[in-house]
Amino acid sequence: MKFITEEDLRDIYKKQPFTDYDLQPGERLTPGARQFLLDRGINMYDENDPFINSGINKAESNQNVSACADDRRKKKFCSRMKSLQALFLLTAEELMKQDVCMSQQITGLYRQFASLGTASEGKCEAADLCCKACTGINTDNFSQSIGDCFEITEFHMQLQKGHEILLLTRLRSSLEELDADIADMISNAEIQNTFSGKLNQIINTLSQMICYAVGGKECQRN
Numbered sequence: 001m002k003f004i005t006e007e008d009l010r011d012i013y014k015k016q017p018f019t020d021y022d023l024q025p026g027e028r029l030t031p032g033a034r035q036f037l038l039d040r041g042i043n044m045y046d047e048n049d050p051f052i053n054s055g056i057n058k059a060e061s062n063q064n065v066s067a068c069a070d071d072r073r074k075k076k077f078c079s080r081m082k083s084l085q086a087l088f089l090l091t092a093e094e095l096m097k098q099d100v101c102m103s104q105q106i107t108g109l110y111r112q113f114a115s116l117g118t119a120s121e122g123k124c125e126a127a128d129l130c131c132k133a134c135t136g137i138n139t140d141n142f143s144q145s146i147g148d149c150f151e152i153t154e155f156h157m158q159l160q161k162g163h164e165i166l167l168l169t170r171l172r173s174s175l176e177e178l179d180a181d182i183a184d185m186i187s188n189a190e191i192q193n194t195f196s197g198k199l200n201q202i203i204n205t206l207s208q209m210i211c212y213a214v215g216g217k218e219c220q221r222n
Helices: 006-014 032-040 058-095 100-121 162-184 189-215
Strands: 003-004 020-022 026-028 043-045
Touching: 006 032, 006 100, 026 032, 032 058, 032 100, 058 100, 058 162, 100 189
Parallel strands: 003 026, 020 043
Antiparallel strands: none
16 A cells, blocks of 8 residues: 655645646555645545545535635635734834834734735735835835845844844744745635735835834845
């Protein structure tokens, strides 16, 4: 008996994404591998597996698997959004002690981020943020993932606004993680792209806030 693991499927999927997976005679899926397929809505075929074929036809089985995968993606997305909304508010609350203006900016970004939650319903109609162009960020790349302006190190925590810089960096990194994982939570490619673009506007705005916290009004992007 050969067991197919989640790692096996990830390697195959990385080389060539697929929408159906047929188990060969003598093969079985590990629980992690089965969940990998379910999370991505991939159809599983195994005539010897009662979990997959339990007296219903394949079309109905595929519909059930797809619906289950959609529910899991939606739940995962909504949970991440709630967690990050709380992080926005915690960041704003902490910043209020040092910089009220910066705290208000984060509260504004929180509202913008919360409006992206409709992506779970198949729509993403949040308005664009206003781009305040600087040396490294402009209207052409404002909605793109352009990476951090510079690396935050132990040096920055010693600056006058060191605490603020670290709070903003933590929030920005969490949003970057969401952007990297969005394909696993939203299946519609158009909604993915729209959501990612709006999210990158928030991330790039945070990058500018970090730059200004480090060097006043001077852009610090390399």
